[in-house]
Amino acid sequence: MLPSPPRPPRQALIGDPPQTGFVIALCVLFLLTGLFGRDPWKGDDALHIGVALAFARDGQWLLPRLAGELWLDSPPLFHWLAALTGQLASRVGADFADGARLASAVFAALWLWGSAGAARELYGPPAARIAPLLGIACVGAVVHLHNAQSAITQLAALGLGMWALALIARKPLHGGAAFVVALALSGLGTGLWLTGILLLAATAMPLLPVWRSVAGTPRRMLALALSMVIGTLIAGAWLYALYRTHPDLASQLLRDDMARLIPQGRLIPEGVEDWSSALAWFAWPALPLAGWAIWKRRHQWRSPVLTLPLLLFVLLFIQLCGDGSARNQRALPLLAPLVVLGSTGLPNLRRGAANALDWFGVMTFSLLGAIIWLGWIAMVTGWPARLARTFSRLEPGFDMPLLWLPVVMAGVASTAWLWLLWRSPRSPTRGAVTWGCGMVLIWFLVSSLWLPWVDYGRSYRDVAHRMSRSLPAERSCIAYSGLQDSQRASFYYFANLEVRNVASLAGSRCDVLLAYHGRGGKPPVLDEHWTQRWEGRRPGDRHERFLLYTRK
Numbered sequence: 069m070l071p072s073p074p075r076p077p078r079q080a081l082i083g084d085p086p087q088t089g090f091v092i093a094l095c096v097l098f099l100l101t102g103l104f105g106r107d108p109w110k111g112d113d114a115l116h117i118g119v120a121l122a123f124a125r126d127g128q129w130l131l132p133r134l135a136g137e138l139w140l141d142s143p144p145l146f147h148w149l150a151a152l153t154g155q156l157a158s159r160v161g162a163d164f165a166d167g168a169r170l171a172s173a174v175f176a177a178l179w180l181w182g183s184a185g186a187a188r189e190l191y192g193p194p195a196a197r198i199a200p201l202l203g204i205a206c207v208g209a210v211v212h213l214h215n216a217q218s219a220i221t222q223l224a225a226l227g228l229g230m231w232a233l234a235l236i237a238r239k240p241l242h243g244g245a246a247f248v249v250a251l252a253l254s255g256l257g258t259g260l261w262l263t264g265i266l267l268l269a270a271t272a273m274p275l276l277p278v279w280r281s282v283a284g285t286p287r288r289m290l291a292l293a294l295s296m297v298i299g300t301l302i303a304g305a306w307l308y309a310l311y312r313t314h315p316d317l318a319s320q321l322l323r324d325d326m327a328r329l330i331p332q333g334r335l336i337p338e339g340v341e342d343w344s345s346a347l348a349w350f351a352w353p354a355l356p357l358a359g360w361a362i363w364k365r366r367h368q369w370r371s372p373v374l375t376l377p378l379l380l381f382v383l384l385f386i387q388l389c390g391d392g393s394a395r396n397q398r399a400l401p402l403l404a405p406l407v408v409l410g411s412t413g414l415p416n417l418r419r420g421a422a423n424a425l426d427w428f429g430v431m432t433f434s435l436l437g438a439i440i441w442l443g444w445i446a447m448v449t450g451w452p453a454r455l456a457r458t459f460s461r462l463e464p465g466f467d468m469p470l471l472w473l474p475v476v477m478a479g480v481a482s483t484a485w486l487w488l489l490w491r492s493p494r495s496p497t498r499g500a501v502t503w504g505c506g507m508v509l510i511w512f513l514v515s516s517l518w519l520p521w522v523d524y525g526r527s528y529r530d531v532a533h534r535m536s537r538s539l540p541a542e543r544s545c546i547a548y549s550g551l552q553d554s555q556r557a558s559f560y561y562f563a564n565l566e567v568r569n570v571a572s573l574a575g576s577r578c579d580v581l582l583a584y585h586g587r588g589g590k591p592p593v594l595d596e597h598w599t600q601r602w603e604g605r606r607p608g609d610r611h612e613r614f615l616l617y618t619r620k
Contacts, residue, residue, distance in 0.1 A: 084495035085194040085415075091201060098204045098508045099176050102214045102515035103169040104162070107527035108561055111554050112397065113169075113215035114528070118557025120150035120168045120216065130309060131317075135556045136566035140321060143306050145257035146171055146218035165561070169216050175224040175257075176213045179203065179404065182227025182250075187411040189234035190373050198497055199411035201504035202357065206403050208350030208396060210511055219400050221257030225250050226380065226404035229266045232295070233273055233376055240291035247295040248302065255303020260322070261329040262401070263303045265383045270296055272379055278371040331390020339389025343399065350399050353425060353503055354406040360421075361413030377405035415496050425499035430489060433506030437482060437513055444468070444478075444517040463525045463608040474516035481512045525608040528555065532562035538602035538616055539580065547578040549592050550585055579619040587611040 108114035115134070122133040123144070132144045150171035157167020180200040188196035203209070213220060229250035236243025247270065254262040270292060273279050279288075311318035347355055358381075368374045384401050391398060417425070446455040447468035460466070488505055492498060514522070539546075548556065548567040559565040559582075567582055583592045594617060602616040 084493060085197045085497045086201070086501050088197055091197045094504060094508060095177070095180050095200050095204060098504075098511065099173040099213070101508070101512050102519070103173060104166040106165070106519060106523045107529050108165050108558060109215065109523075109526040110528065110558070111215070111526075112212075112217050112219075114554040114557045114561065116147065116150065116216040116218055117154075117165050117168045118554075118560050119144075120147040120154055120171075121164060121561055123147055123151035124155050124164070130306075130313065134553060135560035137569065138317075139553070140317065142218045143256050143259060145253065145306075146175065146216075146221050149174065150216060165216075169214070172213060172215065172217055172220050175220040175253075178253075179220070179223035179227040182224065182229070182231040183404065183407050183411075185231035185246075186227065186234050186377070186408045189231065189238065190376070190408065191412040194415060194497070195411035198414055198500045199407050201500040202354045202410045202414070203403065203407045205500070205503035205507045206350070206354055206407070207352050207507075208399065209403055210507060212397055212400060214511070217397070218257065219397050221253055222262060222401040223404050225254035225258060225262060225266065226384075226401055228253065229269070230376060230380065230404065230408055233270055234372060236291055236295075237279060237288055237372070240287045244291035244295035247292070248299040251296070251299025252302040255300070256306055259328065260303060260307065260325040261387070263300060264325075264329045265380070265387065267296060267300065268383060269376065269380050273372060273376070276370055276372060276375060328387065328391060331387050332392060333390065335392050336386065336389045339391075340385075343385070343389055346396065347399060347402065350396060351403055351406050353429075353499070354403060354410040357410030357413035357417075358406040359413070360417065361409045364413065364416050377408045381405040381409075414500055417496060417499075419496075422496050422499055423494070426494075426502050429499060429502035429506050433485070433502075433509055436510050437485065440510070440513040440517060441478075441482070447521060459521065463521060465607045466521060466524045469520060471520075474519070478513050478516040481509055481516075485509045525606070528558035528606065529562050531604050531606055531614060532559050532565070534604050535559070535582070535602060535614060535616060536563040536565065540601075540618055543578075543580045543618075545578040546580040546582055549581060549583040550589065551582065552584070555584060581617040581619075583615045583617065585613055585615075589613075591615055592617075 108117045119132050119134050119139055122135070123129055126133065129144075129148065132139045132142075132147055150168040153170040153174075154164040154168035157170075158164050180203050183199040183203055184196040187199040204213075228246055232243045232245075232247035232250050234243075235246060247266075251263055251266060254260075254266055274289060274292070307318050307321060310321070358377075362374065362378060365374045381402060384405070388398055388402065414422070442452070443455065443459065446452055447459050447466075448470055450456045485505065488501075492501060546565065546567045547570045551559075551567065556567060559567070565582075568578060570578060581592070581594075581598065585591060591613070592615075597620050598617045599620060600615060601618050602614075604614050605612045
């Protein structure tokens with residue numbers, strides 16, 4: 069009997085580095101998960117959806133507005149796109165908010181695409197498949213990338229900008245065109261302060277000996293100069309249009325941009341300490357990998373391979389430390405250069421460090437996945453009783469519905485995670501695959517199993533509807549006191565309520581007042597002509613109070 073032929077070796081699901089198709093599919097799944105089927109959430113999500121909705125309802129596309137008042141915290145590019153995608157969603161029967169969040173997916177995809185391109189030009193094709201995985205794995209980015217959030221335009225501009233400045237040395241025409249797009253995104257979506265940072269990085273590239281030593285330097289210099297001029301003109305187009313109609317507003321915005329570009333020196337020492345500790349978790353795992361890459365390539369400091377992403381990181385970090393803001397979303401642009409640097413640091417990790425990163429990811433995401441499943445079981449069945457009571461205490465009155473489609477999808481995602489751990493080979497790049505897939509798993513489980521519970525706690529739908537039923541049928545206008553921007557946006561979204569900020573009720577003609585106070589706050593002091601008509605709050609927030617008054 070002839071011996072049976074040997075079995076062919078089992079093909080791994082993911083190679084080393086992972087296949088391009090796998091990376092693209094994983095990034096698309098990550099970006100689209102959690103965008104749909106939920107209300108605008110308290111915070112930035114509701115705020116930016118409210119600004120986009122104002123564009124869609126009013127049809128005035130030059131000045132951003134929020135519930136009837138000017139809102140000039142950022143240029144309007146994100147809100148223009150969110151208004152268009154929101155209108156498209158409304159026409160096919162979906163919620164405006166679901167369509168508006170597609171703008172976040174578009175700009176996040178541009179960031180991942182630009183990061184992959186920059187990594188390919190600087191470090192080779194394998195790094196291009198690692199950079200997007202590190203981008204979706206960053207702990208601090210996951211929620212911001214799935215909310216309506218204009219700060220995502222910063223990531224898109226920086227990712228494309230790094231790609232353009234790396235590509236322009238090899239393909240001046242293509243790189244110059246990409247840099248024009250990056251500058252346009254920075255100015256129209258974030259502000260001219262980011263345009264200035266990109267221009268500083270572009271100006272530094274010709275100073276590097278390696279950049280000038282390759283043939284074709286005159287064409288490269290011409291393409292760089294032209295792209296800087298054209299891109300800057302487009303970046304300032306909205307501010308110029310605003311200057312033609314509202315010169316005072318445009319001048320103030322320009323002064324604010326210049327103030328952000330030039331950091332406050334007295335704030336930098338304290339900011340360095342605060343943001344260094346925050347980045348330790350916000351930029352994990354890209355930060356340690358980028359640090360290792362800098363150490364390994366420290367002898368290439370005169371080459372764009374190291375100088376381009378490192379220079380951008382230093383400029384952005386100094387600007388962040390001197391800005392004086394403590395919001396974590398301010399650190400988002402720092403992820404762009406860290407992800408690109410980390411894409412070359414991961415393959416060069418020593419075997420022990422690579423295995424430790426992979427093992428830590430496997431254990432962390434497997435444990436978190438099990439906790440999410442256990443939490444869902446507790447909310448549906450009441451067991452374990454102690455955990456069920458915890459969820460009930462956090463969101464009183466919530467009753468978890470049993471929806472089989474999300475449960476089946478969560479089961480498929482969990483099975484795919486286990487299959488991935490079994491089939492993927494051990495390799496220096498497996499850590500990026502583990503962290504990228506693990507972050508997709510956790511966000512997918514939360515968005516499928518816990519979404520009704522999270523939506524119940526972060527939405528103002530019920531509060532807005534109850535308040536609107538208490539409004540008098542005839543009223544001149546509604547004033548507000550103490551309302552946050554995201555709360556005004558939520559009332560505008562759910563009840564089409566425009567409220568006015570008045571400095572003094574005594575001189576106002578408004579006969580309705582909507583007041584808010586949180587922990588430690590007090591109701592407004594009103595004279596005898598005002599009568600409280602309604603009081604309410606979200607069930608899960610014991611400290612907030614909304615009060616509705618009418619004037620006799």
